[in-house]
Amino acid sequence: MSADMSSEASDLSLVQLAQRGDAGAFDALVRRYQHKVVKLVMRYVRDPAEAEDVAQEAFIKAYRALPRFRGDSAFYTWLYRIAINTAKNVIAARGRSPIEYDLDRPEGEESADLQARMKDTATPEAMALTEEIRSTVNAAIEALPEDLRNAIVLRELEGMSYEEIAEAMECPVGTVRSRIFRAREAIDNRLREVFDGGLGRGEVVG
């Protein structure tokens, strides 16, 4: 089972709730995709703060257009188009040319460039929190038992489905599900300690 295909069902459940006026369901969709959308918009808008504004506007537009979403495409595909159009409109309205983006550039190189741009304009507090979050997550992953670490790495970095991971790790799919959950639970607990310890995410994420 392709992970991308199956995520449609979970997104669709949230979308349907949001379409019936459940703000919590739409909030869950925002939380799921906010980093992806900011990353996407930064391909068009250089300034990270402006990219966040555009991402925010894209989500609000998506919310307003939600009654017209019929599920003909995946929710993220639909959101992606809204985000791109919003970014292009902002560029056009301000008479700027879009960032020249090399489609052949490796993913890692692109992420490094985006991170550098984030750091360039970040406040010291924001930079400190980003570093805190990254080091917390990395330390928590290092501390995981090997089978949990392998499971979450295969899922998050390789994008493998549970079935593929089960095959690679020679264990049942249920075990994969449990390992990935336990890995996330451990990291989640560490992150909560960071956020609840005074570096709350209400203001700044990273």
Place this chain on the structure above:
Amino acid sequence: MSADQTDSERESQLSAMFDGELPEGECELVARRLAKDENLRRSWDNYSLIGAVMRSEPLARRHLAPQIAAAVQADRGVATAETAHATAQGIDESAKRRSSTLRWASGFGVAAAVGAVAIFMVRQPQDQIVVAEAPAEVVEEVVIPAAPTEQDEIVLAMKPVTPGVVTSEPESYVTPPIRDGIASDVTAPVQLANFVAAHSAVAAPMLRHSTLSNLISSAPIVEEARVEPAAAIEDAPTRGESF
């Protein structure tokens, strides 16, 4: 099963849903829980953060969700206010409609009463309509029961009727028009026919038919252009014809 195990199982489902690995049938239930439970959404949020950190993706420097949630809430507030306004307008319109319906109904009462008198008069032989019996100047109250509209008002046409004088009322569509002032003998039916026609909405169909038939039967026959049946058939779509 303990409460902790239950929570753990719930979060296990949540993690599977995040990966799109939860059976479709379970997604709706977990989505409902997620939408209601801020603690679950916090975990969901962190799952997203964990993936972004592991892939070395840039992180949003501020948490967008609260601001978006506030905007969504404001949107919902506007929508609610608009709905309330529309509802109030609906009530107002409904009250207006009720009011105009009452006016219409009261108009109906007057019209029916006047119509009944008119019908009675029409049913008498024409030579028995004694104009002299009417007062020297009769004020005829014509009530036209129009379909209720937004600015619905019952039109009250206060019109003096002077016996023996042909008024400038519109031509009747059920009696022949007056030409060169010769048709004085049909003046009364024209007035009555117009009156009855104006009240046709409130007259019983059979009665209306009977009344109008009487009037029409007293008028000269006007030949109307007849549509050839063949032409009508040509224009009609053939059965089974595709458009």
